Amino acid sequence: MALPREPRQKMINIMYLVLTAILALNVSAEILEAFKTVDKSLMNSTSSINKSNEVLYKSLADKLADPQSAEKARIWAPKADDAKKLSATLISYIDNLKLDLKKGADLTMKDKDGVQVEDFKEDNLDASTRLFETNGKGKELEQKLNEYKKAMLGIDPAIAKEFESNFPVSTEVPGGNQIGKSKDFTSTYFHMTPTVAALTILSKFQNNVKNAENQVVTYCHNQIGAVKLIYDKFEPIAASNSTYLMPGEEMIVTAGVGAFNDAAKPVITIDGVTTALNENGVAEKKFNVSGGGQKKVHVVITYTKPDGTSEKLEKDIEYTVGTPGGAAVMLDKMNVFYIGVDNPVTIGSTTGWDKTNVSISGGGATISPGTAKRTVKVTTIGECKITVTADGKSTSFPFRVKRIPDPVIKVGPSGGGKMQAVVFQGPAVCTCRS
Numbered sequence: 001m002a003l004p005r006e007p008r009q010k011m012i013n014i015m016y017l018v019l020t021a022i023l024a025l026n027v028s029a030e031i032l033e034a035f036k037t038v039d040k041s042l043m044n045s046t047s048s049i050n051k052s053n054e055v056l057y058k059s060l061a062d063k064l065a066d067p068q069s070a071e072k073a074r075i076w077a078p079k080a081d082d083a084k085k086l087s088a089t090l091i092s093y094i095d096n097l098k099l100d101l102k103k104g105a106d107l108t109m110k111d112k113d114g115v116q117v118e119d120f121k122e123d124n125l126d127a128s129t130r131l132f133e134t135n136g137k138g139k140e141l142e143q144k145l146n147e148y149k150k151a152m153l154g155i156d157p158a159i160a161k162e163f164e165s166n167f168p169v170s171t172e173v174p175g176g177n178q179i180g181k182s183k184d185f186t187s188t189y190f191h192m193t194p195t196v197a198a199l200t201i202l203s204k205f206q207n208n209v210k211n212a213e214n215q216v217v218t219y220c221h222n223q224i225g226a227v228k229l230i231y232d233k234f235e236p237i238a239a240s241n242s243t244y245l246m247p248g249e250e251m252i253v254t255a256g257v258g259a260f261n262d263a264a265k266p267v268i269t270i271d272g273v274t275t276a277l278n279e280n281g282v283a284e285k286k287f288n289v290s291g292g293g294q295k296k297v298h299v300v301i302t303y304t305k306p307d308g309t310s311e312k313l314e315k316d317i318e319y320t321v322g323t324p325g326g327a328a329v330m331l332d333k334m335n336v337f338y339i340g341v342d343n344p345v346t347i348g349s350t351t352g353w354d355k356t357n358v359s360i361s362g363g364g365a366t367i368s369p370g371t372a373k374r375t376v377k378v379t380t381i382g383e384c385k386i387t388v389t390a391d392g393k394s395t396s397f398p399f400r401v402k403r404i405p406d407p408v409i410k411v412g413p414s415g416g417g418k419m420q421a422v423v424f425q426g427p428a429v430c431t432c433r434s
Contacts, residue, residue, distance in 0.1 A: 032122050035200045042203040049210040056217050057084070063224050072224045079155050080220040087213035090148050094206050097137060098199055104131050105195040121195060128190045128198035138186025142171045145205065152216055158223075159216055168212040169205070253285045253317060255299045266303035327356070327388040329397040336400040337363065337384060343376040349390050357389040363401035 060080055063073040099107075104127035105120040121127075132138035149169050153160040173188040189201050255268050255275070268275050268283040275283035289295070297317045302310065331337075332344040345367075349356040353371045360367040360376065363384030368375040378384060378401045387396045 032194060032196050035194070035197045036122075039196070039200040039203050042200065042207045046203070046207045046210050049207075049214050053084075053210070053214055053217060056080070056214075056221050060217075060221060060224070069224050076220040076223045079159075080217045082155050083152060083213050083216040083220070086148060086151050087209050090144060090209050091206055093144060094141075094202050094209075097131070097141065098202050100137070101127055101131055101195060101198055101202070104128075124195045125192045127195050128193045132186050132190035132198075138190050141205075142185040145169055145171050148209065149212075152212060155216065156220075159219060162219060163212075163215060168215065169208045250286055251289050251297075253297050253299070255283045255301060255315075266301055268302075269300045271297055327390045327395055329386050329388065331399070336402050337365070337376055337378045338402055338404050339378050339381070340404060343378070345374050345376055345386070347372055347374060347386075347388060349388060355391045359387050359389075361385050361387070365401070 057080070060073060060077045063069040064077055066073075102118060102120045105122070105124040107118060107120040109116045110119045111117075132141070149167055152169075153164055153167065171185050173183045173185055190198055193201070253270055255270060266277065266283075268277070270283065270285045273285075275285050277283055295318070299315050299317060301313045301315075303313075328348040330346045330348075332346055334343075337343045347358055358367065358374070361384065362380075363382055364379030365384040366377050367386065376384075376386075380401060381403060382401050383398055384401055385396050385398045387394055
């Protein structure tokens, strides 16, 4: 048996050999389930190879349309198409064998949660023997696999030279080259083999075919050039670790370019300061926020596009600096504290009063004990500050301290001097000048 180059293919073949050996001892439910697991793995692998092949075919079409690569592409793209057609034909043939095998194992359709699914005797030992030995499909499959290998290697002499010694598809059987032993392809793989195991073997050959297609098409593609990836859309990546912070908390701003590569060479400034890139190709700035209310960080990203032109992207990152635990201080009557009178204030804290402490400083001020409703008394003109510490975080609220203005007596609009008689005869008004 030819050993494939890829570790994944080696693993699949080894799993098959182990399961085949166990079959000689006992066909239990666990063994059947193991074959189903291997079959599912093979199908997933084949699907992944299909996706890889589609990328290659798309790239070949692009190279045919590109004047710089069209000349070579006209030579190698048709060879890749030949590999695609040969593989599709053999894959379809094996799919038909799978269907015939299931029919031989009493295939029916049954409803499962509203979906029609196949149901057949997975442990049937006669279906594979009858189809591949009695009906001769084993020899036919062997012949088609050999013809496929010959046709693929015959696409181009260079392909034959590259893959002849390790082509993924082979009809050699395990132990078939040992002295004194002669093993037949059909009897080795399909004689008295449970239906589910025979299906797994067929999936293995399909996987080998798709792997061979991928290797040949990749070789053809490489003769033209590597897959060309063009970035045609760009987005700035600029984000912060939070949009709501408390005073003293750390804010982290991360910025970069979407679809980043080494050729982009971005230059990033955060709030006007150029910031170096880290190992992931993005800039990161850390700083402690202060104050309160709505704020923003301005990010400018300048980078070089693959076509050599320069591009600049700008973005504002908005965030809010809050007060600890929702703490707030409101004056109930005026917007300043007056000397010589009681100044009622209301203090709010969503943290809970068991975790909130209130203190006052400046202006010769004192504040009464309590919770939300307090009274402040001041003695010195200037400024005082109420500090609310909630859950270990402090916020200060400054207020002005003034004297109560002296009263001013007016007669109507006049504060003294000559006035009209009608004004003098009106009521006197006493006001305070603030």
